[in-house]
């Protein structure tokens with residue numbers, strides 16, 4: 001008998017099982033964890049398949065790629081999360097499709113969002129490295145940035161987003177995010193969402209309290225065209 005390669009549905013089911021299992025171990029309700037399927041590098045047809053499989057939240061990191069994809073699938077009930085580094089002059093283009101911005105990391109972006117004056121859900125991206133070029137606000141600047149977001153009526157501050165640095169135990173990286181979140185909630189009690197955990201480390205993220213996972217390759221497979 002020839003074994004066939006796992007399909008998109010198989011991979012999605014497998015991730016859902018692993019999420020449910022980690023939630024059980026953590027004593028958490030899996031239904032309180034949103035899996036954002038990261039569809040970068042993949043065509044609109046894959047987004048359509050995911051929607052048919054019950055996926056409601058998708059994530060993209062490049063405005064140039066995501067805009068056309070979202071336009072092609074605008075008949076579907078999807079929430080688009082923007083998760084990539086964002087230039088202020090691209091804010092309007094991103095808001096044409098995304099209602100959640102997970103990568104807000106500096107005051108100039110908050111100013112651009114204020115000017116755009118549309119309702120947006122904001123996650124502040126926390127930089128867990130010492131490298132300021134990695135994207136994300138330095139932990140020491142988090143509260144100042146949060147205060148700026150809270151001052152803009154069209155913005156709803158949901159919480160924090162972070163990527164575990166390479167070469168570090170992801171569980172300890174995510175524990176730092178959880179600590180920062182507790183600090184943030186002392187000035188913004190509703191900002192309790194935690195977007196952390198990717199294909200390789202979502203179990204650790206769930207154990208540390210992630211409410212949003214951003215999972216690409218474990219569900220979508222590798223990039224098409226061998227790229």
Ligand SMILES: *Cc1c(COP(=O)(O)O)cnc(C)c1O
Pocket residue numbers: 038040061083084163198199200214215216217218
């Ligand atoms: C690509 C990407 C992901 C998903 O990564 P996988 O390892 O494919 O699951 C998550 N978060 C961000 C910010 C990304 O750019």
